[in-house]
Amino acid sequence: MIRRLLKVFFALAPRIIAYREFRQRILKEKPINEQEMAEEAKKLVDTLIDLGPTFIKFGQILSVRPDLMPEIYIKELARLQDEVPPAPYDQVKDVIREDLGDDVKIIKEISSASLGQVYLGEYNGKLVAIKVNRPRIRDIVSEDLQVMKKLLPLLRFVFDESFLEIIKIFIDEFSKRIFEEMDYTKEAFYLNKIKEELADYPSLKIPSVIKATKRVLVMEYIKGYKVTSDEAKKVVDEKILAYRVFRLFMYMLLSKDYFHADPHPGNIAVDDEGNLVLYDFGMSGKIDEKTRSLLIRAYVAMVRMDADLLVRVLDELGAIQPFADRRVLAKGLKLFMQSMQGIEVSELELQDFMKLADQVFFKFPLRMPQKLVLPFRMINVLDGTCREIDNNFDFVKSSIAFLEEEGYTTKVAMEQAREIIDGIWNRFRSFLLSYSQPQEIIAISNNTRRSASIIDYLPQIILVATIALYIITKDVVVTLLLILLALSLMFTSNNRR
Ligand SMILES: Nc1ncnc2c1ncn2[C@@H]1O[C@H](COP(=O)(O)OP(=O)(O)O)[C@@H](O)[C@H]1O
Numbered sequence: 219m220i221r222r223l224l225k226v227f228f229a230l231a232p233r234i235i236a237y238r239e240f241r242q243r244i245l246k247e248k249p250i251n252e253q254e255m256a257e258e259a260k261k262l263v264d265t266l267i268d269l270g271p272t273f274i275k276f277g278q279i280l281s282v283r284p285d286l287m288p289e290i291y292i293k294e295l296a297r298l299q300d301e302v303p304p305a306p307y308d309q310v311k312d313v314i315r316e317d318l319g320d321d322v323k324i325i326k327e328i329s330s331a332s333l334g335q336v337y338l339g340e341y342n343g344k345l346v347a348i349k350v351n352r353p354r355i356r357d358i359v360s361e362d363l364q365v366m367k368k369l370l371p372l373l374r375f376v377f378d379e380s381f382l383e384i385i386k387i388f389i390d391e392f393s394k395r396i397f398e399e400m401d402y403t404k405e406a407f408y409l410n411k412i413k414e415e416l417a418d419y420p421s422l423k424i425p426s427v428i429k430a431t432k433r434v435l436v437m438e439y440i441k442g443y444k445v446t447s448d449e450a451k452k453v454v455d456e457k458i459l460a461y462r463v464f465r466l467f468m469y470m471l472l473s474k475d476y477f478h479a480d481p482h483p484g485n486i487a488v489d490d491e492g493n494l495v496l497y498d499f500g501m502s503g504k505i506d507e508k509t510r511s512l513l514i515r516a517y518v519a520m521v522r523m524d525a526d527l528l529v530r531v532l533d534e535l536g537a538i539q540p541f542a543d544r545r546v547l548a549k550g551l552k553l554f555m556q557s558m559q560g561i562e563v564s565e566l567e568l569q570d571f572m573k574l575a576d577q578v579f580f581k582f583p584l585r586m587p588q589k590l591v592l593p594f595r596m597i598n599v600l601d602g603t604c605r606e607i608d609n610n611f612d613f614v615k616s617s618i619a620f621l622e623e624e625g626y627t628t629k630v631a632m633e634q635a636r637e638i639i640d641g642i643w644n645r646f647r648s649f650l651l652s653y654s655q656p657q658e659i660i661a662i663s664n665n666t667r668r669s670a671s672i673i674d675y676l677p678q679i680i681l682v683a684t685i686a687l688y689i690i691t692k693d694v695v696v697t698l699l700l701i702l703l704a705l706s707l708m709f710t711s712n713n714r715r
C-alpha cells in the first residue's frame with residue numbers, strides 16, 4: 219500500500235501541478251501555448267496507462283467531462299478507449315475455468331479493456347463471446363481507491379475549495395461506478411432489461427446472455443463491424459447510419475425506462491445485413507417517468523430555442539442554483555441556443571452576452587443533479603460518435619427530425635396546453651369563489667384589487683382557454699359552451715361593477 223501510494227504520488231503530482239497551471243490560465247483568460255498543453259496531456263495519458271486499470275478507467279470517465287478538462291486534454295484522453303494492453307491469457311484462463319468449468323474453449327482474444335477483456339469462444343457447442351474480469355482486478359481497484367482517498371486531502375494545497383468539492387464528488391461517484399461495472403451480473407441484468415424493451419425495435423440485434431457470474435459473462439456471439447469503420451459504412455450509408463445510431467439511443471433515453479449510457483463507437487456495430495448491433499451494457503441507467511417527461515420538455519424547448527420554457531423546466535429538474543437570476547439566465551441560454559443553431563448573433567446582443575458571461579461563468583448558475591449525470595454523459599458521447607460516423611452530422615437538425623418522428627413535439631404542445639388550462643381553471647375557480655363570497659375573500663387576502671384584476675384579464679383568459687381546449691378536444695361544441703359560460707359570467711360581473 220505504501221509503495222503504491224508513493225508511486226501514484228510521484229507519477230501524478232507533476233501532471234496535476236501542470237494541469238492547475240493551465241486551468242488558472244484559462245480562468246484568467248491568459249494565452250495558452252497549445253503545443254505545450256498537448257504535450258502535457260500526452261504525458262498525463264501515458265502516466266495513467268502506466269498506473270494501470272483503475273487510472274485508465276478514471277481517465278476514460280474524465281474524457282467526457284468538458285467541465286473539468288480542457289478540449290486538448292479531452293482529445294488526448296480519448297486514446298484510453300483503444301490503447302489498453304491486454305492481460306496475458308494464462309492468468310485470465312483460471313478465472314474462466316473456475317466460473318465456467320471445462321465446457322469452454324477459447325478461440326481468440328477479441329478486445330481488451332481496462333477492467334476486462336473479451337474472447338471469442340465455444341461454450342456447450344455454441345459460438346460465444348466471453349467477457350472476463352482482469353485477474354485480481356478487485357484487489358487492484360480497491361487498493362488504488364484507498365490510495366486516491368489518502369492522497370485527496372493533499373489537493374487542498376493545489377486547488378480552491380469549490381473545485382476540490384467537485385473532485386471529491388467525482389471520485390466518490392467513480393468508486394461506486396467502477397465496482398458496478400466490474401460486476402457482470404449487473405451488466406447481464408441491464409442487458410436483459412434493454413433487450414426486452416427493444417424487442418420490437420427494427421433492424422437491431424442485442425446478444426442474449428448465456429451465463430453470468432460476477433467475473434464472467436457469456437453471451438451469444440454476434441459478428442459486426444465497428445460502427446465507425448469503413449466496412450460498416452459500406453453496408454449502410456454514413457448519413458443514414460449516424461441518424462440511426464442517434465435515433466436508437468435517444469429513443470431509449472426518452473421512451474423507455476432503461477437506457478444504454480455508453481454509445482462509444484466500440485460498443486456499436488453493423489452486421490452484414492445492415493442491422494445495428496449493441497454491446498457492453500456495463501454503464502446503463504434507469505430514468506423515472508417524471509424526469510423523463512421533464513427531459514423531453516427541456517429537449518423540445520432547446521430545439522425550439524424557447525429559453526423561458528427551458529429555464530422553467532431546468533428549475534423543475536433542480537438544475538439551477540438557487541441564487542441564479544432566472545431572467546438573466548434565460549437571456550444567456552437564448553443566445554447560447556442561437557449560436558448553437560448557427561444563427562447570427564448581433565453585435566448588440568453579443569455585448570449583452572459578454573456582460574452576462576461574468577455572471578454565468580464565474581458563478582455558474584447551473585448545476586448537475588445526480589439523476590442527469592448519466593443522461594448528459596450519454597448524449598455527449600452520442601454526439602461524438604455520430605460525428606465520427608458522419609462528419610456532417612448535425613445534432614440539432616437530427617433532433618428536430620427525431621422529435622417530429624416520435625410525435626414528442628405535439629405531446630409537449632398538449633402538455634403545455636393542458637397546463638395553461640389547469641392554470642386558467644384554478645384562476646377561474648378562485649374567481650368564482652371570490653365572486654360568491656367577495657367580502658370574506660377580500661378580507662382574508664387583504665387585497666382589494668384581486669377580483670377586479672381577474673375580471674380585467676377575463677377576455678384574454680377566455681381566448682387562450684378556447685384555443686387550448688380546441689387543440690386538446692378538437693370539440694367545437696364544448697369549446698363554444700365554455701365561451702358562452704365565460705361570457706355570461708363576465709357580463710354579470712361587469713353589471714355588478
Ligand atoms: N456478444 C458479442 N459478440 C461479438 N462481439 C462482442 C460481443 N460482446 C463484445 N464484443 C466485442 O468485444 C468488444 C468489447 O466488449 P465490451 O462489452 O464493449 O467490453 P468493455 O466493457 O471492455 O468495453 C466490443 O467492442 C465488441 O467488439
Ligand SMILES: [Mg+2]
Nearest residue numbers: 484485497498
Ligand atoms: Mg465497450
